[in-house]
Amino acid sequence: MTEKCISCELTTDDIIKEYGQNAVEGGYYLEKGFLCEPCAEYDLSEPPLTVYHNREDIPKRIGHYISDYWLEGEEAPFSFEWVPTDAWRGHYETKHSDGLARIFDDSILSYHESEQMLKVLHDISLKAFDQADIDYYRVFSRTSNVFCTNLDIYIERAKEELGSEIVETAKKYVNYDDPVFSTGILFPRERPAEFELGNAEAVKEAKAKESVKRLVLEIGRELLEH
Numbered sequence: 001m002t003e004k005c006i007s008c009e010l011t012t013d014d015i016i017k018e019y020g021q022n023a024v025e026g027g028y029y030l031e032k033g034f035l036c037e038p039c040a041e042y043d044l045s046e047p048p049l050t051v052y053h054n055r056e057d058i059p060k061r062i063g064h065y066i067s068d069y070w071l072e073g074e075e076a077p078f079s080f081e082w083v084p085t086d087a088w089r090g091h092y093e094t095k096h097s098d099g100l101a102r103i104f105d106d107s108i109l110s111y112h113e114s115e116q117m118l119k120v121l122h123d124i125s126l127k128a129f130d131q132a133d134i135d136y137y138r139v140f141s142r143t144s145n146v147f148c149t150n151l152d153i154y155i156e157r158a159k160e161e162l163g164s165e166i167v168e169t170a171k172k173y174v175n176y177d178d179p180v181f182s183t184g185i186l187f188p189r190e191r192p193a194e195f196e197l198g199n200a201e202a203v204k205e206a207k208a209k210e211s212v213k214r215l216v217l218e219i220g221r222e223l224l225e226h
């Protein structure tokens with residue numbers, strides 16, 4: 001019996017001729033049909049979603065056909081949908097399982113002032129989550145622009161309020177709403193703009209418990225001093 005790969009649409013006979021026996025033997029039988037080994041490898045080489053759980057160094061990739069979760073016999077907590085902007089451009093939108101809540105989403109734009117700010121915001125938030133014993137996921141999703149990646153942060157739904165307070169307070173501390181971070185994108189600036197990251201004064205305005213504000217300030221100061 002000869003069948004076709006659901007991705008490249010070559011028959012197993014042709015796949016063997018082209019790539020050798022292993023390309024079929026290393027393939028997968030999915031609900032939708034057969035996926036050859038080269039296509040499986042390609043699927044995870046530039047996956048729409050890359051997921052980091054807590055402090056894990058090795059992310060789990062989620063491709064169009066398979067994912068590292070699937071390979072490990074687990075159910076992926078995320079899926080995605082391609083959202084086109086026009087015929088050529090668009091981005092992947094992340095969908096999540098019920099037990100999680102999205103508390104942050106933004107685009108990371110390489111070489112823009114906001115990249116540095118987001119890094120500090122990210123580092124402060126993660127440290128605070130660790131200290132508050134919050135379980136979290138960071139989901140990076142691709143866009144059609146190679147310089148732009150979306151970052152979503154999800155936490156366990158039961159701790160949504162505390163997690164949101166941490167992120168909102170950290171946003172104040174890094175001056176997230178400074179227009180410098182939302183301009184100079186469509187029309188690049190001639191030289192990089194100046195900005196300030198440690199705004200302890202602004203933290204007072206955050207809608208958050210005093211204990212959260214103290215935690216963010218403490219972590220933020222420590223981070224910026226190093």
Ligand SMILES: [Zn+2]
Nearest residue numbers: 005008036039
């Ligand atoms: Zn294939």
